[in-house]
Amino acid sequence: MPTPLHGPSTAPRGTPDGAFQDRKASGGHAPVRAPLDLAAGLLIAAFGIGALWLGRDWPTGTLASVQSGFFPRMIGMLMVLAGALVTGRALLTHGAAWPSWGWRPLIWVTAAVLAFAGTVETLGLVPAVLILVGLGNLAGQPLRPVPLLLLGGALAAGCVALFVWGLGLPLRVWP
Amino acid sequence: MDLLGNLLLGLSVSLSPDNLLLCFGGALIGTLIGVLPGLGPTATVAMLLPLTFYLPPVGALIMLAGIFYGSQYGGSATAILVNLPGESSSVVTCLDGHAMARQGRAGVALATAALASLFAGIVTTILIAVAGPPLAGVALAFGPAEYVSLMLLGLIGAVTLAHGSVVKAIAMILLGLLLSMVGTDVNSGDTRFTFGLPQLYDGIDFVPLAMGLFGLAEIISSLEQTGGAGQTTARIASLWPKREDVRQAWPATVRGTVMGALLGILPGGGATLGSFAAYSLEKKVSRHPERFGHGAIEGVAAPEAANNAASQACFIPMLSLGIPPNAIMALMIGAMTIHGITPGPQIMAKQPELFWGMIASMLIGNVILVILNLPMIGLWVRLLRVPYGYLFPAILVFCCIGTYTLNNSGFNVLLMALFGVLGYALRKLDCEPAPLMLGFVLGPMLEENLGRALLLSGGDPTVFATRPISGSLLATAALLLILMVMPSVRRRRDEAFKDD
Numbered sequence: 299m300p301t302p303l304h305g306p307s308t309a310p311r312g313t314p315d316g317a318f319q320d321r322k323a324s325g326g327h328a329p330v331r332a333p334l335d336l337a338a339g340l341l342i343a344a345f346g347i348g349a350l351w352l353g354r355d356w357p358t359g360t361l362a363s364v365q366s367g368f369f370p371r372m373i374g375m376l377m378v379l380a381g382a383l384v385t386g387r388a389l390l391t392h393g394a395a396w397p398s399w400g401w402r403p404l405i406w407v408t409a410a411v412l413a414f415a416g417t418v419e420t421l422g423l424v425p426a427v428l429i430l431v432g433l434g435n436l437a438g439q440p441l442r443p444v445p446l447l448l449l450g451g452a453l454a455a456g457c458v459a460l461f462v463w464g465l466g467l468p469l470r471v472w473p
Numbered sequence: 474m475d476l477l478g479n480l481l482l483g484l485s486v487s488l489s490p491d492n493l494l495l496c497f498g499g500a501l502i503g504t505l506i507g508v509l510p511g512l513g514p515t516a517t518v519a520m521l522l523p524l525t526f527y528l529p530p531v532g533a534l535i536m537l538a539g540i541f542y543g544s545q546y547g548g549s550a551t552a553i554l555v556n557l558p559g560e561s562s563s564v565v566t567c568l569d570g571h572a573m574a575r576q577g578r579a580g581v582a583l584a585t586a587a588l589a590s591l592f593a594g595i596v597t598t599i600l601i602a603v604a605g606p607p608l609a610g611v612a613l614a615f616g617p618a619e620y621v622s623l624m625l626l627g628l629i630g631a632v633t634l635a636h637g638s639v640v641k642a643i644a645m646i647l648l649g650l651l652l653s654m655v656g657t658d659v660n661s662g663d664t665r666f667t668f669g670l671p672q673l674y675d676g677i678d679f680v681p682l683a684m685g686l687f688g689l690a691e692i693i694s695s696l697e698q699t700g701g702a703g704q705t706t707a708r709i710a711s712l713w714p715k716r717e718d719v720r721q722a723w724p725a726t727v728r729g730t731v732m733g734a735l736l737g738i739l740p741g742g743g744a745t746l747g748s749f750a751a752y753s754l755e756k757k758v759s760r761h762p763e764r765f766g767h768g769a770i771e772g773v774a775a776p777e778a779a780n781n782a783a784s785q786a787c788f789i790p791m792l793s794l795g796i797p798p799n800a801i802m803a804l805m806i807g808a809m810t811i812h813g814i815t816p817g818p819q820i821m822a823k824q825p826e827l828f829w830g831m832i833a834s835m836l837i838g839n840v841i842l843v844i845l846n847l848p849m850i851g852l853w854v855r856l857l858r859v860p861y862g863y864l865f866p867a868i869l870v871f872c873c874i875g876t877y878t879l880n881n882s883g884f885n886v887l888l889m890a891l892f893g894v895l896g897y898a899l900r901k902l903d904c905e906p907a908p909l910m911l912g913f914v915l916g917p918m919l920e921e922n923l924g925r926a927l928l929l930s931g932g933d934p935t936v937f938a939t940r941p942i943s944g945s946l947l948a949t950a951a952l953l954l955i956l957m958v959m960p961s962v963r964r965r966r967d968e969a970f971k972d973d
Contacts, residue, residue, distance in 0.1 A: 335638075338902040342644040349651050352666055362932030366658040369920045370665060373650050380644040387640075397901050400697025404897055407693050407869065408890050414873045415886035423874075430873060431866045438696045438862045449863055453870050465527055467878050 332393025339388055343381025349374035406437035422470040423462070427454040476602060479825070483602075483833030486826045492535050495528065496838050499536035500845060503543025508550050508853045509864060513562075514744075514784070515907065516691045517544035518804050519683035520868070522811075523875035530812040531827050535834040537808055538788075541801060542594065542835070545744070545784055546842055549586045549777055550853050553579060562744035562780040565752040569765060569772030576768050580712040583850055585722055585770055586777040587843045593730040593782035594839035600734055601789050602832050609793040609818035617926035618936050622946035624919050627796045629950040631911055633957045642908045645899070649912025650919070652677055659917075660924070672884040679807040681876050681885045682913060685892025686899075686906040687800075688872045692865050693897045699861055712847060718770050725755055725771035726778045733779030737786025737798075747783030748776035785835060792828060793818060796915070800907035803914040 330336050349370055356367025387393075410433035418426040431450040435441055441449065461467050486492060502524075506517040521540050525533035545562070552563040553570035566586065573582040615623065632642035655666040656676030667673040714722065732754060733747035755775040756762045765772050788805075790798050795817030797803040809816050814827065821828045846853075876889045896906050930936035938944045 334902060338641060338904055341898075341902065342641070342648070342904075345648055345651065349666070356663065356665065360932055361927050361934060364924045364927060366661040366663040366665060369923070370651070370654055373647050373654075377644060377647045377651070380640055380647060383640050384638070384644065394903065399901060400693060400897075403693045403696035404894065407689060407696070408894055410869060411689065411873060411886060411890040411893065414877075415883040415890065418873075418877055418886070419881075419883050427870055427874075430870055434866045434869045435862070437693075438699075438865065441862050445863075449866060453867055457870060457874055461874060461878065468881070469878070 330388065331391060332388040333396040334394040335384055335388035337396075339381050339383070339385030341381070342384060343378050346374045346377025346379075346381055349377065403437040406433060410434035410437070419470070420473075422472045423457060424454045424471055425473060427457055479829045480602060480833060482825060483829030483831075484836075486531060486830030487535060487834035487837055492532055492830065492834065493837070495532045495536040496539045496834050497841050497845070499539025500543040500838055500842050503540035503545075504547040504550075504842070504846060504849075504853070505543075505856070506540075506868075507544030507547025508856055509547075509861075509868070512544075512688075512691055512695075512868070513548055514541055514544040515683075515800050515804065515910075516687040517541075517547075518801055519680075519687045520872055520875065522680055522683070522804065522808055523878060525808065526811065526879075530809075530814055531830050533808065533812055534805070534827065534831050535838075537805060538831060538835060539838045539841075541805075542590075542781065542784065542838060542842060545781060546587065546590060546846060547853070549590075549780075550583060550846075550850070551857065553582045553586065553773070554854060555857060562748045562784070563776075564745075565748050565776045566773060566780075568752075569767075569769050572766060572768035573770070573773065578711075578768065580850065581714050581718060581770070582773050584712050584847060585714055585718065585773050587846050589722065589726040589729065589774040589778040590781035591839050591843045592726050593733060593778035594785055594842075595836060596730050597734050597737070597782045597785040598832060598835045598839070600786065601792070601835075602829075604738075604789055605793045605828070605832075606821055608789065609821050612794045612818035615818075615942070616940070617922040617929065618940050618943040619946065620922040621919065621926055622937055622943040622950070623794065623796060624915050624922070626946045626950040626953075627790070627798060628908075628911060628915065629953050631799060632908055633953045637903060637905055639954075639957050641904045645904050645906065645908040646912035649909035649914075650916045652682065652909070653913045653916025654920070659921075672882065677888065677913075678879060678885055679811070679913070680879050681889035682892050683804055683807070683910065684872050684876055685889040685894075686896035686909065688868070689889065689893030690896030690900055690906070692868060693893065694900060695861065696865065712850070714770070722770045722774040725775040728754060728758070729775035729778030730782045732775075733782030734786045736779075737783030738789050744780040744784040744787075747779040751775040751779030781839075788832075788835075791816060792820065792831075795820075795918075797911060800910040803910045806914050 353367055353370040353374065356370065357365040358367040358371055359365030410430050413433055414426050414430040417429055421429075428450045431446070431453060435446055440446070458471055462469050462471060487496065502521060503514075503517055506512055506520065507514060512520075518537060518541055522537070525536050528536065548563045549566050549570070552566040553574050556567050556571040556574075570582045570586065573579065628646050632639055632646065651666070653676075655673055657664050657674050664674055729747075729751040732751040733744075736747045736750060737744070752765075752772060752775060755769075755771045756765050759765065759769070759771065761769075784801070787798050787802050790796050791802040791805060795806070795815070797806050806816050814820065814824070872889065873886055876885045877883065879885050899906055899909075926936055927934065936943070937947055
């Protein structure tokens with residue numbers, strides 16, 4: 299980052315993604331010296347706090363006979379510590395800028411996989427594969443309808459051949 | 474000689490027609506997937522794990538090992554042909570390998586990579602056969618306290634020798650340990666972190682975690698970078714190195730092999746460190762260091778030998794101590810557990826045909842890889858030209874079905890999607906998912922041995938420091954951590970991972 303950073307910025311701390319991007323592009327300064335590390339530190343600490351909170355009632359036992367709550371609490375505390383270290387360093391030193399996120403592949407790949415998870419048991423393998431390929435296709439540069447249909451058909455047929463006929467797995471094929 | 478007898482036993486296992494076919498199939502499929510840009514060995518092994526569920530244990534491990542070195546080799550092909558490293562250990566291969574490809578010597582670079590890997594693979598396999606049994610003998614004397622310290626040393630070693638922030642890497646290990654606790658606690662029967670979901674009572678399955686963190690997250694990252702277009706690949710004229718090339722490449726191969734094997738045994742060492750170190754060593758010993766980066770054949774031979782040597786040397790701690798030094802070995806341990814095999818010192822005594830069969834199959838696999846790859850380079854080139862838009866839906870389908878058929882549960886696919894998002898977010902936040910995998914695999918073992926060591930000592934936590942072996946392991950771990958915090962060492966470590 300070229301410009302020196304100082305004190306608490308008066309700039310609004312808006313949405314993390316777009317705001318940092320714009321500021322970086324216009325050459326202005328970001329409100330945090332290492333936004334990426336700050337987010338990482340907070341995420342790590344959040345996992346630790348979550349673990350401690352979920353395990354708040356579990357018995358820890360004594361050192362001579364540790365119970366089920368001992369290890370989770372130990373790891374949870376270490377995570378909070380690690381998160382605090384990363385966060386603290388992010389506030390004191392310069393670090394990497396906020397990255398750009400590939401929202402499109404992230405959303406569509408996840409949606410496609412979730413759709414498969416939801417449909418494979420109820421609708422069967424062939425429809426689930428077709429839905430997976432159809433939604434997944436939106437994650438990159440979409441294929442034209444004809445190649446897309448051919449690809450989906452080939453994959454569905456290949457899966458049935460390999461997993462149902464070849465390996466003999468008890469899978470539902472059609473709705 | 475005992476070693477010879479053992480190797481013969483291993484050869485008789487791995488040369489059986491079934492196992493030979495599995496070894497061949499593993500190397501072929503591994504290369505096929507490994508060639509695809511953006512899918513490194515870890516993702517490849519994670520994705521292909523379900524293929525091996527229906528095999529007998531020995532065959533499954535032979536096939537997985539084949540997949541592993543096949544994908545390692547496939548990654549080098551991508552690095553040379555399109556200048557895209559499949560994973561961090563082939564980053565340095567890009568430098569001179571792709572420079573050679575631009576000079577029309579892609580075939581020579583690929584052949585050099587294959588032959589250097591073959592040499593390194595054979596040498597390291599023999600090293601595993603020699604070093605494994607004594608190490609396992611030492612490990613048999615280990616009590617719970619020693620195991621805890623050894624695991625800590627392994628985990629600390631893994632984070633200090635990897636690149637990136639040490640604290641973040643430790644945090645990722647801790648996250649892996651947390652995830653490993655999900656489910657029913659074996660000692661008390663209490664359920665932990667299950668959110669009341671009965672599907673989580675048996676814990677998180679290893680496959681959706683690995684596929685999500687590595688497979689899905691890598692697909693998303695590749696799509697973000699390429700948008701789904703195909704790659705333009707370098708042309709291949711001649712495959713065979715000239716006499717001058719061989720003269721330059723072979724000493725580099727030997728140096729790379731030694732470097733890689735040494736660094737591979739260290740916890741956390743692995744292929745990346747090996748290839749980077751070998752490359753900088755070559756640059757130092759060369760009389761013409763200015764040639765590097767402009768197509769020096771030593772710059773391909775040394776790192777390729779080193780990453781193959783290192784990735785096979787990783788099997789030593791995995792097989793003899795049951796401690797995975799990196800994420801891929803963690804995957805292998807996961808696969809063994811699925812087949813009901815507990816990795817560790819007992820394997821060699823109780824299941825010699827498994828241990829030696831796997832080792833002998835590495836010898837054979839390395840040979841198969843060269844025979845397979847040199848004539849098929851043209852095919853890999855064509856595969857690289859297939860637009861990613863056609864490839865990634867196929868990979869997605871494979872990931873989904875593989876996870877689903879684990880126990881016919883859509884819940885595992887859902888988990889995989891969640892871990893895909895987590896893996897992508899962690900990558901964006903500069904947190905490597907590999908230490909997470911290590912923590913996840915070692916978690917149950919660590920918790921169990923920690924509890925047992927404390928029980929045996931009557932609740933005295935100093936037991937870890939006062940028992941001699943345990944104490945020296947811990948001291949080594951502490952030393953590593955202290956070294957890492959020292960600024961001068963840190964700077965040198967950062968330099969070692971710079972790619973020029």
